[in-house]
Amino acid sequence: MEWINIIVQGVLIGGLYAMFAAGLALIFGVMRLVNIAHGDLIVLAAYIALMTTDTLGLNPLIAIAIVVPIMAAIGYALQRALLNRTLGDDVLPPLLVTFGLSVIIQNALLEVFTADSRRLKAGAIEVASFPLAEGVWIGVLPLLQFVVAVAVIAGLQVLFYRTALGRAFRATSDDQSVAQLMGLDNRHVFALAMALSLAVIAVAGVFLAVRTNFDPAIGPARLIFGFEAVIIGGLGSMWGTLAGGIVLGVSQAIGAQIDPGWQLLAGHLTFLLILAVRPEGLFPKVQG
Amino acid sequence: MNASFRVEHATRSSHVGTVVFAVGFVVLAAAPAWGGRDDLRLLSEIYAYVALASLWNLLAGYAGLVSVGQQAYVGLGGYVLFASTILAGVHPLVAVPLAGVIAGVIALPVAGLMFRLRGHYFAIGTWVVAEVFRLISSQISALGGGSGISLPAGIVTAMASSRQMREFLIYWVALALVVAVLAAIVLLLRSRYGLALTAIRDNELAARSNGVDVTRTKLVVYILTAFGTAMVGALIFLQKLRISPDTAFSVNDWTAFVIFITVIGGIGRVEGPIIGTIVFFLLRQTLADLGSLYLLMLGAVAIAVMLMAPKGIWGLIAERFGWQLLPLERRLRFAADARTT
DSSP states (O other): OOHHHHHHHHHHHHHHEEEEEEEHHHHHHHOOOTTTTHHHHHHHHHHHHOOOOOHHHHHHHHHHHHHHHHHHHHHHHHHHHHHHOOOSSSSSHHHHHHHHHHHHHHHHHHHHHOOOBBOOOGGGGOOOOEEETTTTEHHHHHHHHHHHHHHHHHHHHHHHHHSSHHHHHHHHHHOOOHHHHOOOOOOHHHHHHHHHHHHHHHHHHHHHHHHBBOOOOGGGHHHHHHHHHHHOSSSSOOHHHHHHHHHHHHHHHHHHHHOGGGGGHHHHHHHHHHHHHHHTTOOOOOOO | OOGEEEEEEEOOHHHHHHHHHHHHHHHTTHHHHHHHHHHHHHHHHHHHHHHHHHIIIEEEEEEEESSOHHHHHHHHHHHHHHHHHHHOOOHHHHHHHHHHHHHHHHHHHHHHHHSSSSSHHHHHHHHHHHHHHHHHHHHOOOGGGGGOOOOHHHOOOOOOOOHHHHHHHHHHHHHHHHHHHHHHHHHHHHHHHHHHHHHHHHHHHOOOOOOOOOOHHHHHHHHHHHHHHHHHHHHHHHHEEEOHHHHTTTHIIIIHHHHHHHHHHTSSHHHHHHHHHHHHHHHHOOOOGGGHHHHHHHHHHHHHHHHHTTHHHHHHHHHHHOSSHHHHOEEEEEEEHHHHH
């Protein structure tokens, strides 16, 4: 029973990792950019949620409705003003610019909010739970977070394959110059993809901030969790990121059970193991 | 046929540069005679950053392996030093090259895994490796676990009995190490591997189609940089006399600063990291009081340089004046004009 409980908790936290991963996979898919500042942007979303709840007195889960458009606007502006200028054949400029951005965001947050760890208060829902079976309890908040993650990923999947915007994303992903010949403005399409990516991690950032303590320095670890979930899941579809997030979450939960110091290590080792035995991930893209 | 031409590496500016380096070396080697303790400490730190940035430049600027996880090898070097001296009684100055060798051996399987990740994902993959090393080091209770450990006084005094002599010794080893790293890089770049590396830097596809074994060349560079980086790491922590997982595997200290130094100085040129380190320390001596604002500004400057002058300060100077401080040029001289000139 104890182990079932652990695995269930791992699966539920996996939903959060899947949201980190979906944002990362989305922009990599569309413009082959890996955003090293991804984790710090998640933390930025958490701080924006903190400011919103402090000033407006809203419940954090309602504040999501405010944080998401703010982060999307930041994403659009960031891509138009900065990141579009780094794209090209060379991998160096986007990596170094987003790395610099990561350092800037971390230190700006440190300057404004200090290194104190913070947490969002969501009220009674934080501790509410119900029994699933004998000895297995499910927290309402983790469950809600998991359901939201599944909904977000399903939404992205529909957007990618059923809408005009998704078609534009896939077209620029396949061939930038042909997409441009067909009348798409790449700079705008890329900026929309970044806006969408940051909208997704805005949701993730708020849930992160309700579940755990956060401070300006925790960003890079979130980037790594998202990245590991992407690679474990494979670059096939958005559902792959969900699978990757769950595998990572369960690995960490099992590791933590063995020894608290092993929680993160177990996740990393699972990632390295998958890289060694199945480098294309669990759900690779089907080559047509 | 072979005798009818030869390859010339030196230019007039590189002759001047070589003289500048030689004079600089003599002046710096005599630093214990003219400098105080703080000067020696600062200079050693500068040497460490020149070495780390030069190695990162070789990795990212030439071989195209953009790693944000070189702190893995800095920390590994530091921990090998502490483990081998404390647990196995190795002499600290023997532990420095030992750290290099062990890191080189560990780098082989790491490269085997990381090279499966392409381009951008390689960068984050190297970060995961550094995290794994950090987490493992915090599990080793014999080395202080998460809170770290100090080098016992007995080991420290075994190097040299007086404190002053110890400081001089470590200073000279630090200087020797940075000179060795720079010399090794210059020799590597002048060898066949150097030609292959320069070709990879300029155009990987063209290099491959001209018969360069790109993967093999990258593997050699990855292992060599791990070897050098770990030796620098061992020396850094021999000087600090204390190590902990967070300081040993710090991404800010051993990767962010190193990347900013290289980018600002000029990536893909051997002179770049040297110029970058000088700029970095000048800025730090004047702005260090600003704390986190200093890092913020450094990040902004690096982004601006990357976007507006991607070849860095030295790139601008080299292009404007055609200077080259080190004999790295390749110019064919045919027998006929060799006789006339």
